[in-house]
Amino acid sequence: MKLKDKKRKIFIVCIMIVCIASTIAYIFLSNNEVEALSKYGSRGNEVTQIQTKLKRWGYYKGNIDGIYGSQTQEAVRYFQRKNGLAVDGIAGPKTLSAMGIYNSSSSSTSSSSNNSNVNLLARLIYGEARGEPYTGQVAVGAVVMNRVKSSSFPNSISGVVYQSGAFDVVSDGQINLSPDATAKKAAQDAINGWDPTYGAIYYFNPSTATNKWIWSRPMTVTIGRHRFCK
Numbered sequence: 226m227k228l229k230d231k232k233r234k235i236f237i238v239c240i241m242i243v244c245i246a247s248t249i250a251y252i253f254l255s256n257n258e259v260e261a262l263s264k265y266g267s268r269g270n271e272v273t274q275i276q277t278k279l280k281r282w283g284y285y286k287g288n289i290d291g292i293y294g295s296q297t298q299e300a301v302r303y304f305q306r307k308n309g310l311a312v313d314g315i316a317g318p319k320t321l322s323a324m325g326i327y328n329s330s331s332s333s334t335s336s337s338s339n340n341s342n343v344n345l346l347a348r349l350i351y352g353e354a355r356g357e358p359y360t361g362q363v364a365v366g367a368v369v370m371n372r373v374k375s376s377s378f379p380n381s382i383s384g385v386v387y388q389s390g391a392f393d394v395v396s397d398g399q400i401n402l403s404p405d406a407t408a409k410k411a412a413q414d415a416i417n418g419w420d421p422t423y424g425a426i427y428y429f430n431p432s433t434a435t436n437k438w439i440w441s442r443p444m445t446v447t448i449g450r451h452r453f454c455k
Contacts, residue, residue, distance in 0.1 A: 263316040267293040271326065275316055278324050279304060279384025281379055283389030308387065309401035325383030342382045346412035347404035351387050352394030354410065354451070361449035362408060365424045368453065371426050378426070382416075420448060425453035 236296055256358045263271050269428045270295045279285035285300035286305075298314040303375070305312045310320055348365050372378035372385045379385050387395060404412075424444040430450050434440065442454035 226445070261292055262318070263293070265293055265314065267297050268300055271316075272297065273369060275301065275324065278326070281384065286446045290394050304387075308395065318355050323383065323387070343409060343412045343416060345386055346382055346415065347408040348400050348402065349392060349394060350411050351402055351404035351408035352399035353392060355405070357449040357451065359407065359411060360421050361451055362371050362411035363414045363419055364425075364451065365428065366454060367420040367422050368425055368428055371414050371422070371424055372422065375426055379380070395407050421448060424454040425455055427455070428453045
């Protein structure tokens with residue numbers, strides 16, 4: 226009888242240990258999940274980065290104060306809506322990635338950041354220049370890279386791509402199409418430094434362009450259907 230009681234006590238203790246361990250794991254994972262995103266009420270450096278980028282791109286009009294208030298939430302919703310993301314007003318991993326922000330609590334490395342940049346640039350190239358000769362596709366990517374280097378534009382690939390009004394494929398949703406292998410290779414070549422445009426920061430199709438200003442820009446080269454200029 227005593228042996229049975231002892232076994233029963235051991236069993237109960239084991240059950241309690243498992244329950245306590247499960248509770249601790251749940252709390253730990255929940256905290257990590259909260260830390261892996263910014264949402265209404267959040268504060269800190271990540272929120273400041275979000276506000277800074279959204280204000281630069283024309284989505285946010287409020288103060289850059291590091292406080293995720295209603296204005297920041299609405300700006301995030303606007304960004305998500307314009308860029309084919311789930312519209313929930315929460316800056317989760319996908320939204321942060323689209324902004325070019327990688328949460329410090331995530332497992333993102335410089336390698337994954339580079340892969341994300343290649344993919345984003347490839348999506349832009351595919352939307353803007355699929356059907357163009359390969360050099361012309363690299364040239365579109367090079368324009369993005371030249372803008373990143375210029376003090377007149379945002380200093381990141383995502384910042385340039387998502388700058389308000391910069392590229393038609395962002396506003397019409399083609400940025401969300403899956404790029405083919407050629408676009409991905411062109412993106413990598415552009416990131417690696419190949420610039421067939423000779424430093425161009427603009428390009429346009431002479432057959433369809435009606436903007437007088439773009440015609441006034443000094444041309445560097447014509448590749449396929451696109452004229453590249455400074």
